[in-house]
Amino acid sequence: MVKINIELCKDCRYCVKFCPKQILKTGTVRNSRGHFYPAMTDADKCITCAICATMCPEGAIEVMKGDEAV
Numbered sequence: 001m002v003k004i005n006i007e008l009c010k011d012c013r014y015c016v017k018f019c020p021k022q023i024l025k026t027g028t029v030r031n032s033r034g035h036f037y038p039a040m041t042d043a044d045k046c047i048t049c050a051i052c053a054t055m056c057p058e059g060a061i062e063v064m065k066g067d068e069a070v
Protein backbone atom coordinates (compact mmCIF):
# COMPACT_ATOMS: atom_id res chain seq x y z
CA MET A 1 0.00 0.00 0.00
CA VAL A 2 1.22 3.47 -0.86
CA LYS A 3 0.28 6.36 1.38
CA ILE A 4 0.68 9.87 0.03
CA ASN A 5 0.66 12.89 2.30
CA ILE A 6 -0.94 15.12 -0.28
CA GLU A 7 -0.24 18.35 1.57
CA LEU A 8 3.52 17.79 1.32
CA CYS A 9 3.43 17.22 -2.44
CA LYS A 10 4.92 19.93 -4.65
CA ASP A 11 3.99 18.33 -7.98
CA CYS A 12 7.55 17.52 -9.06
CA ARG A 13 6.27 14.27 -10.61
CA TYR A 14 9.38 12.24 -9.81
CA CYS A 15 7.20 9.49 -8.38
CA VAL A 16 5.12 9.44 -11.54
CA LYS A 17 8.20 9.31 -13.74
CA PHE A 18 10.11 6.63 -11.86
CA CYS A 19 7.42 4.15 -10.84
CA PRO A 20 8.44 1.02 -12.77
CA LYS A 21 4.82 -0.03 -13.08
CA GLN A 22 3.62 3.39 -14.26
CA ILE A 23 0.71 3.31 -11.88
CA LEU A 24 1.14 6.78 -10.40
CA LYS A 25 -0.45 9.56 -12.37
CA THR A 26 -0.69 13.25 -11.67
CA GLY A 27 -4.17 13.86 -10.40
CA THR A 28 -6.58 16.64 -11.24
CA VAL A 29 -7.13 17.93 -7.71
CA ARG A 30 -4.84 20.49 -6.06
CA ASN A 31 -3.68 20.43 -2.45
CA SER A 32 -3.99 23.51 -0.24
CA ARG A 33 -0.73 24.91 -1.67
CA GLY A 34 -2.06 24.70 -5.20
CA HIS A 35 -0.09 21.65 -6.31
CA PHE A 36 -1.56 18.72 -8.18
CA TYR A 37 -0.73 15.56 -6.28
CA PRO A 38 -0.45 12.02 -7.67
CA ALA A 39 -3.04 9.32 -7.58
CA MET A 40 -2.58 5.60 -7.99
CA THR A 41 -4.32 4.13 -10.98
CA ASP A 42 -4.01 0.41 -10.29
CA ALA A 43 -3.01 -0.53 -6.77
CA ASP A 44 -3.04 -4.25 -7.61
CA LYS A 45 0.01 -3.75 -9.82
CA CYS A 46 2.14 -2.15 -7.09
CA ILE A 47 5.19 -4.26 -6.27
CA THR A 48 6.01 -2.24 -3.11
CA CYS A 49 9.46 -1.43 -4.47
CA ALA A 50 9.32 1.98 -2.69
CA ILE A 51 11.07 3.74 -5.57
CA CYS A 52 8.35 6.39 -5.41
CA ALA A 53 9.08 7.03 -1.74
CA THR A 54 12.83 7.12 -2.36
CA MET A 55 12.48 9.62 -5.20
CA CYS A 56 10.09 11.97 -3.43
CA PRO A 57 12.09 15.01 -2.28
CA GLU A 58 9.37 15.98 0.17
CA GLY A 59 9.08 12.67 1.99
CA ALA A 60 5.43 12.65 1.07
CA ILE A 61 5.19 8.95 0.22
CA GLU A 62 5.23 5.98 2.53
CA VAL A 63 5.07 2.44 1.20
CA MET A 64 3.69 -0.26 3.46
CA LYS A 65 3.93 -4.00 3.13
CA GLY A 66 1.33 -5.30 5.51
CA ASP A 67 1.85 -3.39 8.75
CA GLU A 68 5.49 -2.55 8.07
CA ALA A 69 6.99 0.40 6.24
CA VAL A 70 9.19 -0.62 3.32
Ligand code: SF4
Pocket residue numbers: 002018019020021022023024045046047048049050051052053063
Ligand atom coordinates in the same frame (compact mmCIF):
# COMPACT_ATOMS: atom_id res chain seq x y z
S1 SF4 B 1 5.99 1.16 -4.55
FE1 SF4 B 1 6.97 0.89 -6.58
S2 SF4 B 1 5.37 -0.01 -7.89
FE2 SF4 B 1 4.35 0.80 -6.06
S3 SF4 B 1 3.67 2.88 -6.66
FE3 SF4 B 1 5.70 3.07 -5.68
S4 SF4 B 1 7.20 2.99 -7.35
FE4 SF4 B 1 5.24 2.21 -8.13
Ligand code: SF4
Pocket residue numbers: 004008009010011012013014015016037038052055056057058059060061
Ligand atom coordinates in the same frame (compact mmCIF):
# COMPACT_ATOMS: atom_id res chain seq x y z
S1 SF4 C 1 7.64 12.79 -5.80
FE1 SF4 C 1 6.60 13.58 -3.94
S2 SF4 C 1 6.47 15.81 -4.26
FE2 SF4 C 1 6.95 14.88 -6.25
S3 SF4 C 1 4.90 14.58 -7.23
FE3 SF4 C 1 5.43 12.67 -6.14
S4 SF4 C 1 4.46 12.89 -4.11
FE4 SF4 C 1 4.57 14.93 -5.03
